[in-house]
Amino acid sequence: xxxxxxxxxxxxxxxxxxxxxxxxxxxxxxxxxxxxxxxxxxxxxxxxxxxxxxxxxxxxxxxxxxxxxxxxxxxxxxxxxxxxxxxxxxxxxxxxxxxxxxxxxxxxxxxxxxxxxxxxxxxxxxxxxxxxxxxxxxxxxxxxxxxxxxxxxxxxxxxxxxxxxxxxxxxxxxxxxxxxxxxxxxxxxxxxxxxxxxxxxx
Amino acid sequence: xxxxxxxxxxxxxxxxxxxxxxxxxxxxxxxxxxxxxxxxxxxxxxxxxxxxxxxxxxxxxxxxxxxxxxxxxxxxxxxxxxxxxxxxxxxxxxxxxxxxxxxxxxxxxxxxxxxxxxxxxxxxxxxxxxxxxxxxxxxxxxxxxxxxxxxxxxxxxxxxxxxxxxxxxxxxxxxxxxxxxxxxx
Numbered sequence: 383x384x385x386x387x388x389x390x391x392x393x394x395x396x397x398x399x400x401x402x403x404x405x406x407x408x409x410x411x412x413x414x415x416x417x418x419x420x421x422x423x424x425x426x427x428x429x430x431x432x433x434x435x436x437x438x439x440x441x442x443x444x445x446x447x448x449x450x451x452x453x454x455x456x457x458x459x460x461x462x463x464x465x466x467x468x469x470x471x472x473x474x475x476x477x478x479x480x481x482x483x484x485x486x487x488x489x490x491x492x493x494x495x496x497x498x499x500x501x502x503x504x505x506x507x508x509x510x511x512x513x514x515x516x517x518x519x520x521x522x523x524x525x526x527x528x529x530x531x532x533x534x535x536x537x538x539x540x541x542x543x544x545x546x547x548x549x550x551x552x553x554x555x556x557x558x559x560x561x562x563x564x565x566x567x568x569x570x571x572x573x574x575x576x577x578x579x580x581x582x583x584x
Numbered sequence: 585x586x587x588x589x590x591x592x593x594x595x596x597x598x599x600x601x602x603x604x605x606x607x608x609x610x611x612x613x614x615x616x617x618x619x620x621x622x623x624x625x626x627x628x629x630x631x632x633x634x635x636x637x638x639x640x641x642x643x644x645x646x647x648x649x650x651x652x653x654x655x656x657x658x659x660x661x662x663x664x665x666x667x668x669x670x671x672x673x674x675x676x677x678x679x680x681x682x683x684x685x686x687x688x689x690x691x692x693x694x695x696x697x698x699x700x701x702x703x704x705x706x707x708x709x710x711x712x713x714x715x716x717x718x719x720x721x722x723x724x725x726x727x728x729x730x731x732x733x734x735x736x737x738x739x740x741x742x743x744x745x746x747x748x749x750x751x752x753x754x755x756x757x758x759x760x761x762x763x764x765x766x767x768x769x
Binding site: 397399407418478481485547553562 | 616676
């Protein structure tokens with residue numbers, strides 16, 4: 383346990399912004415992309431089942447069930463007419479930001495060091511929680527705005543705006559900001575970089 | 585004890601930055617998402633992005649036409665929406681710059697230069713996505729959702745880190761200039 387590591391543990395991580403860091407970020411992006419492609423299916427199932435569970439907790443009667451048959455989250459309610467189509471929500475839009483998280487963590491020096499790799503997975507767990515929450519907002523916004531007279535009968539003006547704005551915020555800003563915020567919290571980047579970290583004097 | 589105090593200050597600053605960043609992001613989101621701003625600023629801006637991209641696409645041999653925010657060729661069309669017009673990366677970048685402690689003049693310079701760079705990259709994104717959609721449609725979805733969105737946002741994060749480190753170094757140099765080098769340096 384060197385002095386450098388102790389200092390970083392308490393004060394933050396000194397970043398480098400040079401060719402090697404750029405290559406690491408690209409490698410992290412590629413690795414994250416490969417992992418994301420490989421495990422999207424099972425990942426979507428855990429997100430869908432947890433979000434469905436959370437929705438049912440606050441539903442009277444509890445009728446919602448979410449499934450992830452592949453590439454989309456399917457919304458089902460036991461009170462839907464059996465022959466009616468079930469809404470399908472694009473799943474990749476929800477969780478592709480995992481790739482950004484992987485790229486950002488690869489940018490940190492020695493990204494595979496056990497402590498740093500552990501922090502990456504801690505951040506990934508946080509991102510999973512955000513995906514679950516975003517899916518709850520998305521499903522509720524579907525219920526609040528896309529089911530015609532049923533939506534108007536069951537959701538007031540405040541509820542419609544709350545669920546729709548919440549999910550819209552995730553779509554426009556939240557899904558891009560989430561990996562950055564989690565990365566910043568875990569890495570605590572120590573600014574400024576050193577002059578030599580840029581490979582040239584500015 | 586001194587080290588612990590420094591670490592605590594660093595942690596506090598770090599958390600303060602994040603709190604300001606999230607608050608600004610929420611504030612900017614509500615401004616951008618409001619109907620008057622969307623109709624008067626965002627839609628015309630996006631239509632401008634579409635027109636510039638159409639000029640570039642025409643220059644590289646694509647036969648395209650533009651209607652508001654939509655670019656269309658014979659058998660392919662894209663509608664540029666929020667999330668594809670660079671505004672999402674601009675919100676992130678702008679919130680980070682404004683949340684970071686720095687003089688207003690240097691924040692303004694960082695904003696202007698950074699937003700210009702983000703928009704330049706976004707033009708490359710829209711043009712390349714249109715080309716991919718028209719000529720390699722099987723690759724369009726993954727290129728659109730994962731590759732380009734991630735690339736533009738990561739680029740804006742790197743721009744912010746670059747600006748922030750320059751800003752901190754400039755401030756450190758000014759402090760040394762005001763007080764002179766400390767003994768023993």
